[in-house]
Amino acid sequence: MREGLIPTILGSVVTATGATLSRNNMKKKNVLPMIEAGVIGFGLAHIVLGAIDLVEHRR
Template sequence: MREGLVPAVLGTAVTASGVFLKEKLPAVGWGVVGFGLAHVVLGAIDLVEHRRSTH
């Protein structure tokens, strides 16, 4: 499995959960969205770096 794929996929799931949570608890929901987006970005960085090191 490609390095960085797991954090990117889990970050997407956490971001989606935060979007749904925003309706009931806005402050917590935005925090969860931010946490998920951070994981998506870090996973994407790993994917790009891993691609560069193999080619």
């Protein structure tokens, strides 16, 4: 398995989860938007770092 693939997949799942939370709670507004943004940011950071590993270890 290529190095960086797991963080990229994990980041995609976490970002999708954060986006789903954000979409579902737009009407309710009982969950803090900062938590949703933090989850999305955490996922995006994993995607970026995993992509960097994938590009660096392409050989």
